Amino acid sequence: MKRILMVLSAASELRLSDGTLHPTGYWAEEVVVPHRLFSDAGLSVTFVTPGGTAPTVDPISLNEQGGVEPEAAADHRAYLDGIASSLASPLVLEDVTPDQFDALFLPGGHAPMADLVDHPALGALLDAADRDGMPVTALCHGLAGLLSARNSGGFVFAGRRLTSFSDLEEQQGGLGDLSPFFLESRLRENGATVVTDAPWSSHLVIDGNLITGQNPQSSAVTANALIDVLAV
Numbered sequence: 001m002k003r004i005l006m007v008l009s010a011a012s013e014l015r016l017s018d019g020t021l022h023p024t025g026y027w028a029e030e031v032v033v034p035h036r037l038f039s040d041a042g043l044s045v046t047f048v049t050p051g052g053t054a055p056t057v058d059p060i061s062l063n064e065q066g067g068v069e070p071e072a073a074a075d076h077r078a079y080l081d082g083i084a085s086s087l088a089s090p091l092v093l094e095d096v097t098p099d100q101f102d103a104l105f106l107p108g109g110h111a112p113m114a115d116l117v118d119h120p121a122l123g124a125l126l127d128a129a130d131r132d133g134m135p136v137t138a139l140c141h142g143l144a145g146l147l148s149a150r151n152s153g154g155f156v157f158a159g160r161r162l163t164s165f166s167d168l169e170e171q172q173g174g175l176g177d178l179s180p181f182f183l184e185s186r187l188r189e190n191g192a193t194v195v196t197d198a199p200w201s202s203h204l205v206i207d208g209n210l211i212t213g214q215n216p217q218s219s220a221v222t223a224n225a226l227i228d229v230l231a232v
Contacts, residue, residue, distance in 0.1 A: 002230045003044045005101040006035070007122065007145060008090065009111030010053035016178040025056035027109035028076040029068070029216045030139050034105060034223035036079060041227045045086075046101070050115055050122075052092035058109045061216075067173065094121040098129045103226055108140030108165065108216075113180060116145035123148035127156050130209065137211040137226045139219060140165045144183055147190065158191030161207040163214045166196040173200070 008031070014024040038045050049055050057080060060066035062073045080087070098104075104126070106112065116122055126149035129136055138146055143164040149156035165174065167182045187194050196214055197203035203214040204221045211229070213222030 001042060001044050002102040003046065003100070004038055004103045004105050004226070004230075005091075005096065006031070006045055006047050007093070007104060007106045007116070007142075008047055008049050008055040009109070009114060009116050010049040010051060010055055011111040011114035012056040014110050014114045015180060016175065017180055018178060022110075022175070022178070023059060024110045024114065025058040025061075026107055026111055027066075027140065027216055028057050028061040028080065029072070030107035030109065030142070030219050031057075032076045032079045033219040034107065034139070034226075035083065037220065037223040037227060041231075043227070043230065047086055047090035048093050048096055049090045050093045050119060052090055054088045054090065056111070058111070061109065093119070093125075096125065098125055098132060098134055101134075103135040103137060103230060104129055105223075105226065106138040106142035106145045107219075108138075108142040108144075110141055110175065110179075112141050112144040113183070117147050119145070119148045123150055123156075127151050130156055133209050135209050135211060135226055135229050137222060138162075138164075139213040139222050140215050141183060143187065143212060147186060155190040155192070157210065159193065160210055161193045161195055161205055162187065162210060162212040163195050163197070163203055163205040163218075164212065165215055166199060168196075169199045169215060
């Protein structure tokens with residue numbers, strides 16, 4: 001059975017550009033949809049967070065404030081309840097090594113911008129995984145975690161084609177100017193070739209072992225791309 005390590009933030013708050021703290025967490029759809037698809041495909045999914053802290057779901061990812069229809073929110077809540085024991089006891093990020101798994105998957109929500117963006121252990125894990133050619137998959141704001149990947153040559157994913165939650169999406173339906181940084185712009189500043197599509201459209205970019213999705217609407221296509229790679 002192929003093993004996927006799903007890297008979640010442990011943050012429940014994000015400091016905004018004005019200095020205030022904003023409630024945050026993982027985005028429900030970006031965990032639920034991939035986890036369900038991975039499980040249905042017979043893949044093993046293991047959660048990991050900094051310090052092994054139980055992650056927090058972003059509250060607005062489960063209601064209409066976050067653009068989530070009531071039926072979808074109810075489905076996501078029920079699914080998260082079904083995997084609650086696994087979410088409550090993630091592995092410790094600082095202790096895992098890439099040889100234990102076959103792929104990495106980083107979902108979003110704004111939380112990765114708080115504690116994964118410069119996490120040394122995550123950076124080392126991503127660097128090692130990429131050198132080994134392991135599939136590295138990131139979705140939406142999960143790409144903030146990729147920014148932690150640095151070695152003597154600089155940003156590990158410089159020069160690579162990828163997509164992320166776009167600056168336009170951040171302005172239209174994200175944190176706007178209160179965002180501590182704009183992810184698309186930060187990735188470009190670090191040398192990545194960022195390719196985005198229309199706001200809120202499903203969009204996937206694959207560059208070798210790097211698989212990235214733009215936004216929550218890209219959850220299924222991104223997960224299915226990883227499933228296809230692991231099936232080879």
